[in-house]
Amino acid sequence: MENLDLLFFCATCRDKSPEEVVKIKCTIPHSIKNYKKGEYIVYQGDKVEYLYMLVKGKVKTEIVSDPGLTLHIEEIQAPYPLAAAFLFADNNRFPVDVIALEDSEIILVRKDSIEKQMAECPHFLRGFMAFTANRMQFLSERLKIFSLKGIKAKIAFYLLQRAKNNEFELGRSIASLAEYFGVERPSLSRAISEMVRDGIIEFKAGKGKIINRNAMKEML
Amino acid sequence: MENLDLLFFCATCRDKSPEEVVKIKCTIPHSIKNYKKGEYIVYQGDKVEYLYMLVKGKVKTEIVSDPGLTLHIEEIQAPYPLAAAFLFADNNRFPVDVIALEDSEIILVRKDSIEKQMAECPHFLRGFMAFTANRMQFLSERLKIFSLKGIKAKIAFYLLQRAKNNEFELGRSIASLAEYFGVERPSLSRAISEMVRDGIIEFKAGKGKIINRNAMKEML
DNA sequence: TTAATTTTGTAACATTTGTTACATGGAGTG
DNA sequence: CACTCCATGTAACAAATGTTACAAAATTAA
Numbered sequence: 001m002e003n004l005d006l007l008f009f010c011a012t013c014r015d016k017s018p019e020e021v022v023k024i025k026c027t028i029p030h031s032i033k034n035y036k037k038g039e040y041i042v043y044q045g046d047k048v049e050y051l052y053m054l055v056k057g058k059v060k061t062e063i064v065s066d067p068g069l070t071l072h073i074e075e076i077q078a079p080y081p082l083a084a085a086f087l088f089a090d091n092n093r094f095p096v097d098v099i100a101l102e103d104s105e106i107i108l109v110r111k112d113s114i115e116k117q118m119a120e121c122p123h124f125l126r127g128f129m130a131f132t133a134n135r136m137q138f139l140s141e142r143l144k145i146f147s148l149k150g151i152k153a154k155i156a157f158y159l160l161q162r163a164k165n166n167e168f169e170l171g172r173s174i175a176s177l178a179e180y181f182g183v184e185r186p187s188l189s190r191a192i193s194e195m196v197r198d199g200i201i202e203f204k205a206g207k208g209k210i211i212n213r214n215a216m217k218e219m220l
Numbered sequence: 221m222e223n224l225d226l227l228f229f230c231a232t233c234r235d236k237s238p239e240e241v242v243k244i245k246c247t248i249p250h251s252i253k254n255y256k257k258g259e260y261i262v263y264q265g266d267k268v269e270y271l272y273m274l275v276k277g278k279v280k281t282e283i284v285s286d287p288g289l290t291l292h293i294e295e296i297q298a299p300y301p302l303a304a305a306f307l308f309a310d311n312n313r314f315p316v317d318v319i320a321l322e323d324s325e326i327i328l329v330r331k332d333s334i335e336k337q338m339a340e341c342p343h344f345l346r347g348f349m350a351f352t353a354n355r356m357q358f359l360s361e362r363l364k365i366f367s368l369k370g371i372k373a374k375i376a377f378y379l380l381q382r383a384k385n386n387e388f389e390l391g392r393s394i395a396s397l398a399e400y401f402g403v404e405r406p407s408l409s410r411a412i413s414e415m416v417r418d419g420i421i422e423f424k425a426g427k428g429k430i431i432n433r434n435a436m437k438e439m440l
Numbered sequence: 441t442t443a444a445t446t447t448t449g450t451a452a453c454a455t456t457t458g459t460t461a462c463a464t465g466g467a468g469t470g
Numbered sequence: 471c472a473c474t475c476c477a478t479g480t481a482a483c484a485a486a487t488g489t490t491a492c493a494a495a496a497t498t499a500a
Contacts (some may be wrong), residue, residue, distance in 0.1 A: 122339065125241050129307075143363050143366065149488090182367055312496095
């Protein structure tokens with residue numbers, strides 16, 4: 001149970017001390033379910049009436065089309081909430097099956113329990129909102145990056161966002177940045193090389209400088 | 221002021237009658253600001269302490285890099301909330317300038333007023349959560365589409381999601397679907413033609429049938 | 441109905457990106 | 471120091487997508 005504060009309640013009541021969190025924990029009705037490897041946790045089309053907090057294990061999501069034909073969507077590692085975006089949505093049904101890849105443990109909190117707790121505990125409210133807001137921010141930025149056409153546009157946007165006085169640090173490896181952009185590593189590497197060759201940026205060992213800001217702007 | 225219920229409060233207290241909404245409206249402290257065309261509404265880096273509800277007019281967002289050098293990001297038409305994702309986020313600062321493109325009107329509601337109202341009015345809470353959840357769902361689906369590599373993968377995912385008994389309707393024009401996918405219209409048109417040619421789908425006048433589901437799956 | 445307008449299909453070619461394979465160079469280890 | 475292990479750069483070629491232009495089809499207006 002030591003996961004509770006670490007994950008869910010810590011994510012939501014972050015400005016409380018661990019001792020306080022323990023008390024709050026008890027006031028939120030919840031149940032815990034365990035699933036064996038391979039077991040179905042939810043079925044596509046099920047109504048989302050609980051917050052599903054995966055606290056242990058690993059699951060996968062699938063879209064089932066025909067018997068025997070499934071489309072694998074993604075894997076989710078604990079700790080992570082499984083249906084945060086669906087609990088309050090108008091279309092509050094799971095778009096996928098969720099299946100345990102390992103023995104997994106899930107904390108279930110009814111939607112009305114969440115609402116009640118939010119009404120009673122401002123910290124919880126803020127925490128919950130912060131969680132969804134942070135996630136939304138993350139999704140927005142990723143979507144922005146993806147919607148830019150061409151690798152150089154993505155690079156330009158990414159660098160302009162974090163440059164101070166025209167100097168920047170990547171903050172991550174080329175390989176992971178390529179994954180973040182949704183392009184292949186050699187393609188990103190080549191694009192950077194070309195921008196250096198064309199005198200638009202300087203770049204060496206994770207750090208660099210913007211030389212021609214106009215050209216960067218043109219790329220968006 | 222007739223916009224209020226239509227937009228913000230209607231989006232949040234959707235299960236109340238208009239008469240009830242009028243009452244609620246008065247209980248939420250808010251202020252209204254008007255901006256002339258060209259005026260700055262917020263500056264990049266400003267703390268988000270209010271919910272900014274654009275109720276009239278049109279604005280644009282920009283990233284300012286150097287004096288005289290701006291990157292245009294997007295235009296937003298009323299009605300729309302300007303900072304919903306940022307109000308509760310840990311990084312609660314505007315990432316962009318917001319500038320009025322037309323004479324615009326904005327309703328400001330302090331963050332704590334929002335919190336207070338959420339605690340007091342379950343309908344408001346549900347409505348607010350539904351709004352953000354719906355938006356998150358929307359972002360998730362778009363991101364999913366964008367993250368798929370190759371036009372045919374996007375088509376396959378899109379069609380498998382809405383096919384019933386292997387029959388589907390696009391539900392929109394090819395042109396708008398291309399825009400949704402973030403690809404060019406002729407490219408999408410070509411991809412569909414090829415899938416028809418290869419006997420994977422049938423398609424005519426916005427409707428079609430999935431012939432080879434295995435092949436569709438392979439494309440993801 | 442015809443005419444006008446919009447949407448869609450198609451083709452030829454340019455450009456970008458992916459793929460694969462290998463070279464280089466640094467960080468850490470023995 | 472030599473050696474290994476990664477991260478990165480690079481090159482040649484393949485594949486996918488963009489671009490442009492135009493024709494055909496569908497839709498709408500007159």
